[in-house]
Amino acid sequence: MHEHDPGDPMTNTDPAARLTSTFTTDDLRSFVDGDGPFATVMLPAPSGQFGGDHRFEVMWKHARRRLEQLDADWSSDRLDELEAVVAELHHSDAPAFVIIQRADGVVFVEHLNGELKGGDAVTEVADHPRLLEIIDDRQRTLPHIVVDTDRAGATVTGFDAGRPTGSEQVEGDTEHIHRVRGGGWSHRRYQQRAENTWERNAGDVADVVAEMARQLDPVLIAVTGEVRAKQFLHEALDHEFGDVLVDIEAGDLDGVSSEVVDQLADRRARFQVAILERFRDQGGITDPGEVEAALREGRVETLLVSGPTSTMDDGEVRARLDAIGAAITAALTTSAAVVVVPQTAEMSGGLAALARW
Template identity: 45%
Template sequence: MVPHADLRAFNEESDWFATITLPTPSDLDDARARFDLEWRDARAQLTDTWQADELDQLDRVVGDLHHRDSAGLVIVQARNGPTLVEHLDEPVVATVHEGPVPRWATVIEGRQRTIAHVIVETDRAGADITAFDGGTVLCTDTVVGDTEHIHRGHPGGWSQRRFQQRAENTWEDNAREVADAVAEVTQRVDAQLVAVAGDVRAQTFLLEHLPTDVADIAVKVEAGSPGGIADEVVRQLSNLVAERVTAAADSVRAGLDSDLAATDADTIVDALRQGRVETLLVHDDLSTDDDVDSRWLDGARLVDRAIVAALATDAEVIVVPKLAIMDAPVAATMRW
């Protein structure tokens, strides 16, 4: 799948765009009223380049949105074209920008933090399996195994060992069923993390029976409460994001000596023009003082123009914090 194919296609819809970010807190008594106020303030900042029917279109789109569906929104309007709405799991501040290209950094950063994952709450009789994409539930499954010999009794005498072995065998058979279901859900949603919570013995059996590719992304969660499980999953997902950023930075460092990477803005602009960029790293600090070819920028910021150029050639784009290796708000690894 081409990364951010929808954003690439949207870039071709117009030569002028409005990019609007809106906070959508849902834990306030007057959340809807605040959301409506934020939208009215944002709408008032749009220039007179927009036609009345385009503003009406935006009003209809925003009117159908629900503040409780996300922590923040990015709305991108193409002049004489469509509207794109992106729901974010992280809060944002209200901003309004217009220019010849959209401001995609916030959208891309939100997407790279939205990692498909599976949470398994297992016991010795089966499991509840839930797949998420960020805060959105993708699918659920429940496995109910054999319960005839689920408890290890204490009958005493010669039969005690036999009863215990039957119980162990039942637990392990149930774990195999759960493992098959977890593997199927993981493949279906292309999950990058499988978090296994619940009974300690059931966790052990399940992890032992997962296919290797699933076991490689599985972690045992010791927390027992829903809140504790959620906190641990968030921590694990944050680690995945950090690992990817670190790997991208390492690739840039490794390529500098062989000219297969660059941290100089002018070099990266030339490479983007030639379609040579494989991965573009951007740090979006909202600055506008870009000391590169103004004809190429054509009124846009370097970060925004670079992202659009990278998407046009199917390059990967990663939004990163300010890295020590970055001389500019961009860095890149090259295809050749």
């Protein structure tokens, strides 16, 4: 177990390793092993709009026509195969989708947890797949646990990749659950029994949370519910998980969800800041050509790419996107970590790297 400063979840922890360990790239690495070119279609999902089914179908038809225009060699058979995959998607399943087809017809589909930057559909054919938005989205959906607790128990739910991994209901003793006001010695005895019951129940909850946390390695354990129940939970868990244990004050489900999203965004931003500080301290590689050479030589430990600020589908950024796509593919094939960070002055080409040697 690492010793952490409770105010900083990254103390004594490699921030790049911590961030990249929260999501997998094995499926992406396997996919990029195939030969290009790659056709990429990114479709927003208009589930909140009237006629979402029709709008989604129209967007795909436009994307198919665009693919036919971009690459006349992209056969009708392959496009039919791609269309069959898209037909299985439903616009209410995710805020957006990234669908990529290799030259051999193999199709990769990613259900994004957030909306596309800029909100517009994107279609392209390139030597490398468009993975930037997928990795950026995965790095936003960090593993976490939400605990809704009261004096009698709790509901403990784990999340990873933006989806629940499991939920456990903890039901404790309720025989002496209520404290009473006033009275003499007998009342004080009853109050003490109630207090002891709450503490035992909190211990049961803490055991479930700890077991789930050891499996999930969350960056956040968000606790909502009754004040005293939360206090007992802190007493039981702070020694091991105090760096990620946070009280959520919102009362309703929407408020809790919003606070959890904000907490996760804050943690991701702090990881990114720590990575950029390490990059500057170690004198990382900033020239895109040198980054490309280091990737070819297998010298890159962590590839830094600037995140999408829009759908980035105009001619001015085409060369940059191609370079980012090639760099991400090379990083995956050499087992380098890939981290999406905000654009900085050092990353004029959208790329930087920390070298292994």
